[in-house]
Amino acid sequence: MTIIRFHGGCHQIGMSCVEIDTKKSKILLDCGMNPSDNRLPSINPSDMDAVVVSHAHLDHCGAVPYFNFKKIYCTVPTVDLMYIVWKDISKLSKTYGEKDIKQAMESIETLNYREEKKITKDISMKLYDAGHILGSSSIYLDVDGKKVLYTGDINEIETKTLRPADTDIDEIDTLIIESTYGSPMDIKPARKVLEKQLVDEISKTIEKGGKVIIPVFAVGRAQEIMAIISNYMRSGLLKNVPVYVDGSLIHATGVYLSYSEWLNPKIRNGLENRINPFGDVKKANRQIIDKEDSCIVISTSGMVQGGPVLQYLKLLKDPKNKIILTGYQAEDTLGRQLEEGAKEITPFKNKLPINGEVVKIEFSAHGDYNSLIRYLKKIPKPKKVFVMHGERYQALSLAMTIWKNFKIPSTAPTVGSVLPLF
Template sequence: MSSPMLTFLGATGTVTGSRFLVEHGGERVLVDAGLYQGVKSLRERNWEAFPIDPATLRSVVLTHAHLDHCGFLPRLVRDGFDGPILCTPETAELAVIVLEDSAHLQEEDARYANQAGFSKHSPALPLYDADDVQRTRRLFVPVAFHAETEAADGVTVTLRSAGHILGSATATLEVGGSAVLFSGDLGRPRHPLVPVREDPPAADLVVVESTYGDRRHPPRSSTLADAIRRTIKRGGTVLIPAFAVDRTELVLLELGELMRTGAVPRTPVFVDSPMALAALRVYERALQDQGLPRTFGLPDLRTAASPLESEELNAPSYPCIVVSASGMASGGRVVHHLAHQLPDPRNCVVLTGYQAVGTRGRDLAEGARHVKIHGRYVPVRAEVVVDDEFSAHADADELMSWLRRMPSPPRTAFVVHGERTASVAFARRIEDELGWPAVVPQMGERVRLD
């Protein structure tokens, strides 16, 4: 019998596109099926033929519901995959919301590109559509934390809390007598709405993320409060691009606390994202468990459910705060808001977490004077503020703390899910401080698990 193998099909040298293939005895299991995001060369990978026939996959193990981990699933299904998608119940619930929104945005972007005539393809087509998502949703199989579950013949998976977003998990695969641990995205030591991340189990190999592998999160500051006060004083709008799943909830909690304590004036807060509103309903149970109100303690929380309500937020007639997806300003309603609000120096854009290379969020964070939106360049005259306090990713110190709690050293640590400089820095730190072999794998690299 051939050796069990692990192939890195994504998230190598970049933060997005999580895809890891485990093979053993003719069986194939994919851990995560994420979309690439950011620069065009990465996004184009989403359109490349998958390296294996998706129909030969026995199952997919999904660590959590963020698009760069689950967003490729409908394409796999369109191309022939029909096995179970194993994940926690909360991940299954949130992933359907994320995928429905993703399909809608892709269909809308293709339609807009065809109407405006700025696509190089005729006609422009979506990567997948709503029908593909409906076929995908039937494949989700909820799995409880700590329940050893068969992923294929001779391959089992056990999920544990990763503390990143609701339902997020690490995944330990037992295959061919070896255990390989996938961190997924690791959360910080504490999260107000998510179960605390669990210590890692023993494993022969560990595949660990490194989004913040070369930096530490800043201590709590008044960055957000200061930005809100300045903007309201000059009569502008505070626009907060935020991921619909988890980041929106954290931002609303912080805004509620700032207004409760008087750190910022009582101000209307709008949530403008259909996906965020759907995710909020899933998070309501977590709010109830923590004894928090559905309004997050905000005195004037409003929602923009319809396109018309969203359009009215492009240029509000009074100072307010608008929280809208996507978090990297790469798509969704926030892009329309940016097109209208960036030219006005009264306004402020607050970026609340990691911004991938090639996204508008990254361009804004790096001080761009113009950004391209829907085929036109828009001047950036609004104030742009970066606030890293909202990151749900562990930083370098927190990642190391998690690894140190492994019961015994693994044979190798594979460092993924980071820009190359971050991954290389973190791999070096693992070797220097823990004495473990640490490798930053190449795209398509195959390694033995035995």
């Protein structure tokens, strides 16, 4: 019997790690790190024939260099983005160093979407476009004739930078699906509405002669926000003010540009017509920004916890300026304190009064509840479903919906669960 072991990413978002254990082989799907406390999954790497990484987010790839795996499979752009993520982790947490990163890089074998590859005696695989960030994939396995789809993080709608997730997938016996927005309460405004909100908020501040700070994660959201701003500026719907960037998003955007054929074809067309999809941005520093009049500063980290964005928070002493939070803000982060209306925060040693406006517009790289349901309707009907990568309520709620509405046996396993895969 083939079994599945859940090492992480159950009833939570973070540390995704699933083991497929057949009579002849053992592989891992993702090997992430917990973003809030840098925890790693407990596994024995020497047991594993291979690890397949769905995409270059920390909660899916962050632990890989720590374990010295024999073989790592992922898409080509994922390698370049993972390198940036791993470097950031080694700098911030010291979980592993340059030698471990180099060793991991040397064990990677890359695949294109839909390219078939035999990875162990009884497992072959294919990667499908997951529509979530550059190079992100859903992992499709043939385990001795039976088929498994591990969705990874998915987005079923088209965004400025990416194509929607692939759904023209062959038959599926077992589905392992994410549930970030797995409850019927998780219905988000349409993309266009969010874009308009962002542009309106920026415009209001610019009209007053203020500056806008936008904290972002380096990979995914940063490029999406840059593409939206540059689009609206080109069309004249947003006033042309200088846009500055800071942090590892600069490298990540370079990677996006160098793999334009993996992105939304509109990006490629733009480039052919000499349009930089991410706009004419400049590298920021404190002195430049202080001297500027109205401008936009986009910088890491997304939850305002570390990263160069901290240096720009002083701008919020001035009520003319504004910070726009673009994603989920975890507990115990400065981002969360700002979101909850803190009148002062302590980014460094001294207290900083917050007089500027704080706005939150959530640009997720995940499909919302309706999008997950559409995805489930589009792919072939599986015989069994495991729900992971969601907070407990979301995971349980999606599992229940799949039972009730799709009539498919479905569970949201907890960490440490060992279950029959088929």
